[in-house]
Amino acid sequence: MRTTGWKITAVAALLAAAIGLNMKSDLFSVFASASSGGSTVDQLEEELASQFQNRSEHFTLQYKGDKHKLTDGLQNTINLALAQDDYTAYILDSYLYTIRSWGNLSTIKLEARYRETTEQTAAVDATVNKAVKQIITPRMNDHEKVKAIHDWIVGKLQYDQTLKHYTAYDALTTGTAVCQGYSLLAYKMLKAVGIPVLIAEGTVKTGDHAWNMVQLDGNWYHLDMTWDDPVVKTAGSKQTESRLSYNYYLKTDAEMRADHQWVKTYPVANHSYSAELSKLESKDSGNTAEYETLKNELGLQWAEPEHTVSSLVELEQDIREAVMNQQTSMHFRYLNGSTLAADLQKAFKVAHVSIRYSARYEPYGNDGSMLVQVQLDYQ
Known part of the structure; x- marks a missing residue:
């Protein structure tokens, strides 16, 4: 079994409460007004999310309110801001913040580092849009779209044995990536066709690992494209490659927990995909042939x-x-x-x-x- 080579987003958080303010003119500043309804924290979350999604490397936010509430809850507010967009959360390499307070006025300064620049993300978006136009047809339903994207990514990428390529940009420009790169690219492509998708993180036998979760017809499933990718083995001068796999395609929590573990809270996945396809096959008579073909291509008939x-x-x-x-x-x-x-x-x-x-x-x-x-x- 391959090593995962996945790095969880590194977070360096430095918290300092001191008297006085020390504003720098080259840093962005926003004033979050206090409110008894709690809108201060909500506004702070939105500003943080905006700055992270814009790849801001240095920015300053001002907060008016209880400084103890701020210091106790800022890490959770940052986590909520990052949770608004999994793509941003998983290309954020590290961040550092300080808090300086005077009375009920606090200044929060953040420095952030990212694994992918705005220009690189724009290149990813352009490639994703082009690929989607090539592999997705107007007649496809969401089930067929997920399979088409799965097959495109698994067919295009190889696992990065050097453990150096972590982003979707790396995946598309080098053709190799670790699990995080697979998951980020899948996230972008599934989002592009309107499929609800998340990035999940946990552990496998070889260490930390990342994969996706996908929602179809209201049901959530696990989707691990890294482990569905054929592994190329070199024997002397010869290379052998296994065929495309669907062993980790749209799995339930119970099926996934056979060799994947996680502690974060994710949507419950408790519907058998094979059973759901069978229901659709009998219920949607106009598309019976499509669902039957899909089931056979995925090898689900053997279940x-x-x-x-x-x-x-x-x-x-x-x-x-x-x-x-x-x-x-x-x-x-x-x-x-x-x-x-x-x-x-x-x-x-x-x-x-x-x-x-x-x-x-x-x-x-x-x-x-x-x-x-x-x-x-x-x-």
């Missing part, structure tokens, strides 16, 4: 009972039936993936069929099951 083998006894019965019908191949999902190889041998032996076979299999999702293809040789 259905008719394509699933759940035990050794069932495997033996299916093998006997396939041989009786002179089938040349079998394709199914086997729930007990860890015992598949041994169970295949046992099943062919118990089925009392004199036939040679070869099997190919790979993990299906992250539930321990295997997607199996068996070739039957009657010679």
